[in-house]
Amino acid sequence: MKRLLSTFALAGAFGLCAAGAQAAAKLDQVKAKGFVQCGVSQGLPGFSSPDDKGSWTGLDVDFCRAVASAIFNDPTKVKFTPLSAKDRFTALQSGDIDILSRNTTWTITRDTSLGLNFTGVTYYDGQGFMIRKDKKVNSALELSGASVCTQTGTTTEQNLADYFRANNMTYEVIAFASNDEVVKAYDAGRCDVITTDRSGLAGERLKLTNPDDHVVLPEIISKEPLGPVVAHGDDQWFDIVKWVLFAQINAEELGVTSKNVEEQQKSATNPEIKRLLGTEGKFGEGMGIGNDWAFQIVKGVGNYGEMYDRNVGPATPLKLERGANALWTKGGQQYGMPIR
Numbered sequence: 001m002k003r004l005l006s007t008f009a010l011a012g013a014f015g016l017c018a019a020g021a022q023a024a025a026k027l028d029q030v031k032a033k034g035f036v037q038c039g040v041s042q043g044l045p046g047f048s049s050p051d052d053k054g055s056w057t058g059l060d061v062d063f064c065r066a067v068a069s070a071i072f073n074d075p076t077k078v079k080f081t082p083l084s085a086k087d088r089f090t091a092l093q094s095g096d097i098d099i100l101s102r103n104t105t106w107t108i109t110r111d112t113s114l115g116l117n118f119t120g121v122t123y124y125d126g127q128g129f130m131i132r133k134d135k136k137v138n139s140a141l142e143l144s145g146a147s148v149c150t151q152t153g154t155t156t157e158q159n160l161a162d163y164f165r166a167n168n169m170t171y172e173v174i175a176f177a178s179n180d181e182v183v184k185a186y187d188a189g190r191c192d193v194i195t196t197d198r199s200g201l202a203g204e205r206l207k208l209t210n211p212d213d214h215v216v217l218p219e220i221i222s223k224e225p226l227g228p229v230v231a232h233g234d235d236q237w238f239d240i241v242k243w244v245l246f247a248q249i250n251a252e253e254l255g256v257t258s259k260n261v262e263e264q265q266k267s268a269t270n271p272e273i274k275r276l277l278g279t280e281g282k283f284g285e286g287m288g289i290g291n292d293w294a295f296q297i298v299k300g301v302g303n304y305g306e307m308y309d310r311n312v313g314p315a316t317p318l319k320l321e322r323g324a325n326a327l328w329t330k331g332g333q334q335y336g337m338p339i340r
Contacts, residue, residue, distance in 0.1 A: 025234060026098060026230075026234045026236070026237035027071070027236055027237055027240065027288050027289075029098075030071060030098055031071065034072075034077060035068065035072075035077045035078055035079050036064060036067050036068045036071065036077065036078045036079070036098050036099060037078075037079050037081060037096070037097045037098045037099075038061075038064035038067075038078055038079070038080050038081065038097060038098065038099050038100075038101055039080075039081045039083045039088055039091050039092060039096075039097035039099065039100040039101065039102055040056065040058070040060055040061060040064070040080050040081065040082055040083070040101060040102050041060070041082065041083070041102050041103060041179065042082045042083070042084060042178055042179060042180065043082070043179065043180065044058070044103060044179060044200060044203050044204070045058070045203035045204075045206050045207070045317065045318065046058055046059060046199065046202065046203045046311050046312040046316065046317075046318040046320070047059050047060045047061075047102075047103050047123075047199070047200075047203065047311070047312070048060040048061045048080070048082075048101070048102060048103075049203075050080075050082075056080050057311065058311050059122060059123065059307060059308065059311040059312055060101040060102060060103060060122070060228075061080065061101070062301050062302075062307045062310070062311060063101050063122055063228055063244070063245070063307070064078045064080070064099060064101050065078055065300065065301050066244050066245075066248060066297045066300070066301040066307075067099060067240070067241055067244050068300075069296045069297045069299070069300035069301055070240065070244050070247075070289055070293040070294070070296060070297050071240070071289055071293075073290070073292075073296045073300075074300070075300035075301050081096065081097050083097075083100075083102060084153065084177055084178055085151055085152065085153035085154045085177075085178075086152060086153035086177060087153075088100055088102055088104065088153075089110070089114055089116065092116065092229060092230070092231050093114070093115060093116075093231060095231070098230070098237075099228055099229070099230055099241060100116075100228065100229040100230075101122075101228045101229075103123070103125075103197065103199070103200065103226045104118075104226060104227065104228075104229055105125075105154075105155045105197075105224045105225060105226060106118040106121065106225045106226075106227055107155060110229075115231060115232040115233075116229050116230070116231060116232060117229065117230050117231070117232055117238050118227050118228070118229055119227060119228045119229065119230060119238065119241040119242040119245060120227050120228065120242055120245040120246070121225040121226065121227045121333075121334075122226060122227050122228065122245060123199060123225075123226040123227075123312075123325060124224075124225055124226075124323075124324035124325050124332075124333055124334075125197040125198060125199050125200075125224040125225070125226050126197065126198055126220035126221070126222055126223060126224050127155075127156060127159050127160075127195060127196065127197055127198070127220065127221050127222040127224055128140075128195065128196075128197070128198040128201055128216055128217060128219065128220055128221070129143065129148075129193050129194070129195050129201075129216070129217045129219065130186075130193065130194045130195075130201045130204070130205060130214050130215065130216045130217070131143075131192065131193045131194075131214065131215060131217060132192075132213055132214055132215075133213055133214065133215050134213070135192065137217070138217070139217060139218065139219065140163070140217045140218075140219040140221065141167060141169075141219070143164075143169065143171065143192075143193060144164075144167075144169035144170055144171070145169075145170055145171070146171050146172070146191075146192040146193050147171070147172040147173075147174055147190075147191040147192050147193070148160060148171050148172065148173055148174065148191055148192070148193045148194070148195055149174050149175075149176070149182050149185050149186045149190065149191035149193070149194045149195070150173060150174075150175055150176075150182060150194070150195050150196065151175065151176060151177070151178065151179060151181075151182050151196065152175045152176065152177055153177075154196070155222070155224070156195060156196050156197075157173065157175065159221055159222040160173065160195055160221075161173075162221075163221045163222075172191075174190060174191045179196075179200075179204065180207075182194060182196075182204070183204050183207050183208065186208075187207075187208050187209055197224045197226070198216060198220065199226075199312065199318070199320060201216050202216070202312075202318040202319070202320055203318060206317055206318075227245075228241055228245070236287060236288055239286075239287050240287050240288075240289065243287065243337075243339075244297060245304075245336075246336040246337045246339070247276065247293070247294035247297055247298075247336070247339070248297060248298070248301075248302075248303050248304040248307065248336075249303075249304045249327070249334050249335065249336030250272075250276055250294075250336035250338075250339060251276060251294065251297075251298045251303035251304070252303035252304045252305040252306075252327060252334075253327055253329060253336065254270065254272055254273050254276065256273060256276065256277070256298055256303060257298065257302065257303055257306060258298055258299060258300075258301070258302040258303070258306060261277070261295060261298040261299050262299065264277060265277045265278075265279060265292075265295055272338075272339070272340075275339045275340060276294050276295075276339055277292065277294060277295040277298075278290070278291040278292035278293065278294065278295050281339075281340075283339055294339070304334060305327075308322065308325060
């Protein structure tokens with residue numbers, strides 16, 4: 001029996017060592033190459049979109065820069081890989097990218113069967129419909145018989161089918177591999193309606209020939225919690241990416257911004273701020289990064305509210321109100337786990 005127990009103990013110890021080695025693998029790889037490889041969309045204004053010089057902007061892009069700030073103290077230590085909806089998960093599973101930050105909906109299938117881990121929700125969304133104003137349609141319930149443009153490889157197709165079936169309506173789906181193909185087809189009149197997440201509709205509307213000729217209908221037909229994704233099997237990397245978002249949300253709640261973060265680090269007396277900014281406690285050590293990791297995030301990219309307002313907020317072309325994405329203290333759903 002003693003010999004058997006010793007064997008189990010050795011096996012357990014070996015398993016823990018193997019798990020520890022695996023857990024450190026992604027962070028070590030990222031540090032060795034000197035940058036974070038981030039999978040993004042092929043071009044969705046407000047979330048991840050390149051300009052004519054190849055410079056990327058957007059909410060999803062800034063989140064990747066926040067991860068780079070936490071690891072390297074430098075938000076520029078990131079490279080972007082544009083991916084179609086069809087190819088995004090394969091790129092993550094194969095290790096071609098370190099993080100997928102591409103307006104991706106958190107579902108049970110993706111979180112379990114595909115071997116992925118969602119690290120949080122950067123944008124609470126829901127699927128909607130956009131149609132030309134001259135169609136004189138005021139509700140999605142008036143769309144029976146419509147032709148609908150959408151993208152393959154997304155949750156959109158299933159939501160579309162569920163909604164029309166539940167309401168005893170008929171429709172024709174016209175699906176394409178990329179967002180740009182969907183928008184071009186709709187703009188050319190190949191379909192009556194375009195459907196995707198409402199935040200996506202706000203971005204795609206800007207690409208149309210005459211954006212003001214189109215309206216987003218009021219119905220929200222699904223829950224679409226969008227967030228960053230990492231592969232299963234590396235708890236340390238999962239923790240880092242997860243806590244980057246929590247740090248940004250907590251910073252906004254505590255009033256710590258990119259403009260005052262240096263002064264806050266020097267003079268703050270609030271213990272929550274001191275823990276956040278690394279002047280009290282050693283919370284970075286548990287993730288294998290510097291204890292000022294959250295300070296570097298806010299300094300390099302800003303808190304969650306700054307990131308939101310800069311990319312998709314009311315003062316941007318997308319004009320998206322905070323709504324469900326407001327802090328929990330202001331009637332929204334954004335809630336950062338405590339740093340203590």
